[in-house]
Amino acid sequence: MSVLALAPRAGVWAVVAVAAVGTALVTVWQPLVGLALGLAALTFALTFRWPGLGLALALLTLIIGQVGRIPLFGSEVAILPNDVLIPLVVLAWLARQLVDRRLTVRASPLRNILLIVSGVLVLSLVVAWLSGAFSNRQLLVAGSYILRWFEYLALFFLARSVVRTNTLWSWLVFFGLITLALAGLGFLQLSVVPDFSAYVPQGWDPHVGRLLATWFDPNFLAGFLGFAVVLFLSLATERVTGRWFSLGVAAVAIVALVLTFSRSGYLGFMVGFGVLAIVRARHFLSLGVLALLVTFLFVPRVQERVIGIRSLDETAQLRIESWRNALEVIADHPWLGVGYNTYRYVQVRYGFLDDVARHSAGGSDSSLLTIAVTTGVVGLMVFLALLARMLQSAWMAARLTRDPTVRALGYGFVAGLLGLIVHGQFVNGLLYPHLLEVQWVMLGLLLGCRDQEKRV
Template sequence: YNLIFNYSFSLKSLLYLLRLTIFVSFFIFPPQTYIKNKITKKFFFLTIMANIGFSYLQYFFWPDSTIFKSLHWDPHLNRLIGTFFDPTFTALIYLLFLIFLFFNSSLSNKTKTFLIIPTYLAISLSYSRSTMLTLLAVSAYTSKQLKKGHIFIFSLILILISLILLPKTTGEGTNLQRTSTILAKIRNYQQAIHLFIKQPILGHGYNFLPQAKQQSNYYQPQSHSNSAFDSSLLTILTSTGLVSFSLFLIAIIKEFKQDSLLKKNLYLAIFVHSLFANSMLYPWVIISLLFLST
């Protein structure tokens, strides 16, 4: 509706909507014959491991990416950002892989330990607080479902030790007590709620948030994030309105109830993480979920 009537027609918005539709269609009609192929699964597995390896190279040999500030991207210093060039999304993808390893019964305990340790260390070196909180949420849910409270206790102790031992280097990004990003997110959420109130039923349309932000003086010409908010849930709510957002939540809850514990934890991780970042709509998160959950 909003693609035609709310604002002037935009080919860019239409193409983004088409891309999202294609991604979603893979979950509705999964190409299981291809995805479940052992060679394909092994290739994706090796790709993630190689990505973690390159992330360590980036962290130790190229820790300063503040040069990208001139291109109006977030300047990260002394943080693991990987080949995705973003610590938050990189950490989430590694967390999804860690969950997959934990529930993978085909791997021996030694192999799991050998793979989980570098994966968790990579998550820690991203200094992503949202991912740490997501890990706690996932471990709490897993502990409850398996009736093994030590899983949550171990995760909590591990994270606390990590917070103490993580290098306190130059740059605000490595300061886990920083409040500037929290205040920025609060302002961002307030803007999203304000735009939602303007079009509560049908929303502003998928990828029409830049136009909506311009009308409300929220648009930042030099920013690369005008098409979304710092929360996928708020982005979807503001874009599609209350009707579509309600259907979206119903579909997620229905899918959540029917799936295995592995899939439930993968969904839970993305859902919780999406409270703090636009993770649910990030293409590489969607692709990772597709391979790890099928």
């Protein structure tokens, strides 16, 4: 390797060395700041050296969840641990790609639609700024969520670049261990902190006797667990080696899913499971129906939640009210909406809310309505096109591959995403940070393996 080829990489390590010295000096005066900077520099250096390690660190933030949440701007926005770690990981990966002269955008079936969706999100916020209806601080808060969109989207490209067909199963095992860890933390939380009412002043809902784990919300966690169950059941239908691991993860996750007592989670899982059963193993249908009947008959809380759908309990009424509020605003701002993630301020203006600090204030209880109210009909159409393209890409990868693990991931992703789409019509799940991370990483792993097969 020539000196010229080594020069860019040496330059990066020189910057890291200078940063380390600077961190040591800062630590003398501000130990906590120095520690934070040191960890950031270490994360950057490790990811630069081993990009796959950076992706693994990003996935581990799923276990941390909402723990360590830092409110900003009067609790209008919060910084999560993943909001700090993921940008570092992405920047280090981009630096490595630049140094290795591989910083190119590979042809992808999602490239054009991703550009269009991202452009519409930015355009909606520009229109909101030009309208003069929002303060600079409000626009800054809204803009931070667009940065978060790009942050999680970058994980798709990172996962796509680091995965290899012979390492895919290892990544899926790692994801399975994360699923088990979250379920385990949920069981622990249910026994130690079954009543979350004490955390209402911090903006959380007063859930009692429901599995939340570190996500602090049973509905979003239920969406994740339903996706994981479907994915690992799909893997169990294809792989002989590792089948018992997949079935074990699915079994633990489905117990945790039941204990969330989330109707949206149940419905999303049933859709995903039904699609998987039709596509891969129709005998799953009879087993699924039997399991649902047993759960309904022997878990009284499940009976209560299901019967509550027919009687429109308080939760269902609040959800319907949220939909009506969103439709009213959409009628007034049909084309480009009120601006991406400005809905919390609009809700106060319309008299729907009196506190923008509530964690659910930024969206409607429906992902598609949230997209429509913030980016208009234009945004809704391109977002639906993105979902369709994601499903089509995963389906084609599953149909065309010769590798059983890739095939199982493809069909599992299609079924799981369809479940999340249904789940997301009752909570704003499709835009929830942790669920976005799972969607983009899994799709990146799938299409990365398919890219490798095409090159062989």
